[in-house]
Amino acid sequence: MLEDKNPQRTSLEKLGEFGLIDHLTKNFEIKHKSTLKGIGDDAAVFDHKQQTVLTTDFLIEGVHFDLSYMPLKHLGYKAVMVNLSDVYAMNAKATQITVSLAVSNRFPLEALEELYAGIALASKVYNVDLIGGDTTTSTSGMLISITAVGEAKKEEITYRSGAKPNDLLVVSGDLGAAYMGLQVLEREKEVFKVNPNNQPDLSPYSYIVERQLKPEARKDIAELLKQLDVLPTAMIDISDGLSSEILHLCKNSKVGCNLFEEKIPLDPTVITTCEEFNIDSTMVALSGGEDYELLFTIAQNDFDKIKGNPNLTVIGHMTEPSEGAHLVTRANTKIELTAQGWNSFKSND
Amino acid sequence: MLEDKNPQRTSLEKLGEFGLIDHLTKNFEIKHKSTLKGIGDDAAVFDHKQQTVLTTDFLIEGVHFDLSYMPLKHLGYKAVMVNLSDVYAMNAKATQITVSLAVSNRFPLEALEELYAGIALASKVYNVDLIGGDTTTSTSGMLISITAVGEAKKEEITYRSGAKPNDLLVVSGDLGAAYMGLQVLEREKEVFKVNPNNQPDLSPYSYIVERQLKPEARKDIAELLKQLDVLPTAMIDISDGLSSEILHLCKNSKVGCNLFEEKIPLDPTVITTCEEFNIDSTMVALSGGEDYELLFTIAQNDFDKIKGNPNLTVIGHMTEPSEGAHLVTRANTKIELTAQGWNSFKSND
Structure with missing residues (x-):
């Protein structure tokens, strides 16, 4: 290419x-x-x-x-x-x-x-x-x-271990774009193999392709949180997919979690590309990886400080550990979260 | 094997x-x-x-x-x-x-x-x-x-850059053993390829083979120098061969050096193995690498503090930069030092 x-x-x-x-x-x-x-x-x-x-x-x-x-x-x-x-x-x-x-x-x-x-x-x-x-x-x-x-x-310093039950779960930016960008690039690679003269038009996918090829680390979020006077109780970056990172926070903080499907921030390009590829966009956000967004928890008292900020989305809340970690779907059913993140040792990758 | x-x-x-x-x-x-x-x-x-x-x-x-x-x-x-x-x-x-x-x-x-x-x-x-x-x-x-x-x-903290003309050049331990250990192991590997039932007797080479397979970093030297109240003016570890490391000290400290061939510390096993392999032992010390000994310079005033210490050998002295870096051979001729150390990008390695 x-x-x-x-x-x-x-x-x-x-x-x-x-x-x-x-x-x-x-x-x-x-x-x-x-x-x-x-x-x-x-x-x-x-x-x-x-x-x-x-x-x-x-x-x-x-x-x-x-x-x-x-x-x-x-x-x-x-x-x-x-x-x-x-x-x-x-x-x-x-x-x-x-x-x-x-x-x-x-x-x-x-x-x-x-x-x-x-x-x-x-x-x-x-x-x-x-x-x-x-x-x-x-x-x-x-x-x-x-x-x-x-x-x-x-x-x-924010460790993975500081989240408490009832803390809010917050994510920066949007999820799944890097993974869908990769799907588009992989598809174009196959097309190119068959016809090397084909010039792919990636412009409809520019946002998601850029998220895959040139991600930005969220330096701005730590600065923003300082300005807003919010100290997260726990924080992790999203490299392996939302699901896997939530489970890390739960395990290290000894808490459970309810994640609300309808709250997961998705860029419109992710939604349309998921439709085109016939992939479930929630699954992409949960397991896609390489988003390099920050996932963190804050005390409920701090909600007013972050409310309405376009960089931040509350996607759930932490619970007692006995409640486990669940996705609450749009249909209001609860599905246990499992780590579907990337395992580089799988031979079929 | x-x-x-x-x-x-x-x-x-x-x-x-x-x-x-x-x-x-x-x-x-x-x-x-x-x-x-x-x-x-x-x-x-x-x-x-x-x-x-x-x-x-x-x-x-x-x-x-x-x-x-x-x-x-x-x-x-x-x-x-x-x-x-x-x-x-x-x-x-x-x-x-x-x-x-x-x-x-x-x-x-x-x-x-x-x-x-x-x-x-x-x-x-x-x-x-x-x-x-x-x-x-x-x-x-x-x-x-x-x-x-x-x-x-x-x-x-000792940088490579602090050596002065007339400082003494000192090395810990002995040199060339790791390289000769590697030669022995490579030879036995070739023998093994021809006859997998052959059990090599490495016991005559145990010192040099161990220096190759299980080197020790010289934690003890920094401690010893502190005890002796000697602060080196410059220091470097010998990973690529004595010659290359001396040139690093010279370049960074903007000095020259006279290194005396007869002073280079060699273990008897290195000398006998070099004879067996028909390799010049000075060349092995200069260019062999992987010794992980420390090479450092000290002020002449500090000579009495290190004199006679079995871990340390004075092998030369630093000079004005205009004099360049030379090996003074046993025959008292001066040969310019060149970096013959290992270049991993050479295709014939």
């Missing part, structure tokens, strides 16, 4: 490992005072005045992404987002990242420059410093491992 | 990603007061009272290790060592690690249990907390990405 419009191909071997790191990271600036040493020593050094949160995620070609429709610049951007999302889910400010990359020799330098352009853009927009990483060869494909750190005051 | 003596094979698919993490990490204890949250939330949380150092390294099957002679428990141990070595090279105390693992479905659960047994042993012996990671499938082979963090007082 994506043509190689750049005829220049510089082999990685020419540069060697150190030359490659220097070349790829030469335009990254250090922005945070807390970053004392970035790339170029045995380890990076930073000095956080508050508590540090740290998270790490792998992205693997053929498992987490498909380069036949994922532009490398978007991939670099998304790889950073996936990690920052976890930092924001702790209600922390993201400050530093490391990027480790393993690539087979089939990738020319120009491809890695594209990838790092995406990483650079993400670092700039989200105000994080690239402070280290590792660059090596792989026996097949591309693998990215990112570690992100952030900083937060002790009393502001 | 290694038989599968364990007939039990539990597929990873059965457990799923979360079940797998829970299972593999259930016996890890949190030992540090600074670790506030380990595995089980969107991010780990820690609180360092001093500055934080952070380093990350990839280990990739077929590039960095060969499972035909690397037992999985040793691999887990070594993967931790590789990272802790970078923390100690900053003169910091290692405190926390994350371990991310990508494995193909060909590995049964029991293999990963072995790997984690090695990680657990390393964590215990080196007193670090496992606080997070990611576990996913790979399209081929096994990949390990570890991030290690440590803590140090601002004034104690």
Whole structure:
């Protein structure tokens, strides 16, 4: 689907490992005072005045992404987002990242420059410093491992474990779009295989395709909640699907939950695309994954503070643990929530 | 060379990603007061009272290790060592690690249990907390990405950049053993391919084979230097070979160096094995890599404090940058040092 419009191909071997790191990271600036040493020593050094949160995620070609429709610049951007999302889910400010990359020799330098352009853009927009990483060869494909750190005051960090019965369950943005974007891209890939001259018209799907290819982590939500003077009792990011994340909150907080189907926020494009693909949109929101929205609980007293905010939707409430975790359908029947989220070890994925 | 003596094979698919993490990490204890949250939330949380150092390294099957002679428990141990070595090279105390693992479905659960047994042993012996990671499938082979963090007082952190002309160049332990251990293992692998019934006698090579398969990071050196009241002016760990690391110190500190061939510490097994393989032992020390010893510079005034210590050898001294970096051979000729260290992107590796 994506043509190689750049005829220049510089082999990685020419540069060697150190030359490659220097070349790829030469335009990254250090922005945070807390970053004392970035790339170029045995380890990076930073000095956080508050508590540090740290998270790490792998992205693997053929498992987490498909380069036949994922532009490398978007991939670099998304790889950073996936990690920052976890930092924001702790209600922390993201400050530093490391990027480790393993690539087979089939990738020319120009491809890695594209990838790092995406990483650079993400670092700039989200105000994080690239402070280290590792660059090596792989026996097949591309693998990215990112570690992100952030900083937060002790009393502001939100764990998965703080939800209480009667707390409201709130979600940012809308759900299911990234998954449906993936369905559209997969379909176009099949069409392309049959007829490589076919130019797909993705414009009706631009919102959901962008949610898949270039998601944004919700840096704004932690800032918004601070402005609204709301401290979530528990928080998690939605990477595996709403259902799986709710069950994490329930398990860690030892509470139950009632989730209301009619409240789940869906973009109109998700609804129409679900109809086109003949998929149930609630199922997509529950199990689709890769939304990178934030799911959190707040005390009922805080409801007035968030009421009517277009970024936030109350989708349910927590209950006594004995009540379990349920979806309350539009027909007002209760269905037990089960984790249908993504299991990368399933051989039929 | 290694038989599968364990007939039990539990597929990873059965457990799923979360079940797998829970299972593999259930016996890890949190030992540090600074670790506030380990595995089980969107991010780990820690609180360092001093500055934080952070380093990350990839280990990739077929590039960095060969499972035909690397037992999985040793691999887990070594993967931790590789990272802790970078923390100690900053003169910091290692405190926390994350371990991310990508494995193909060909590995049964029991293999990963072995790997984690090695990680657990390393964590215990080196007193670090496992606080997070990611576990996913790979399209081929096994990949390990570890991030290690440590803590140090601002004034104690040793960068690569602090060496001055006339500082002494000091190395811990001895060099070249890990590389020669690898040569022996590779030779035995070839013998095994021809005759699988041949039982190799590795006992004459036990020191060098152990240095390859189960290296130890030099936690003790930072402690020793503190006892001796010596603060290195610059420090680096030897992962790519002495020559490459000296050039890093020279470049970062803007100094030159004279390294004396006759001073390079070699174990007798390295010397005899080099003779057997008809390889020059100095070349092995200069370019072999994977020694995980510490290379550092000290002020001449500090010489009396380290003199005669069996763990430390003065191998040269730093010079004005205009003099360049040279090896002074036993025949008293000067040869310019060049980085012959490992380039993983070379296609003929």
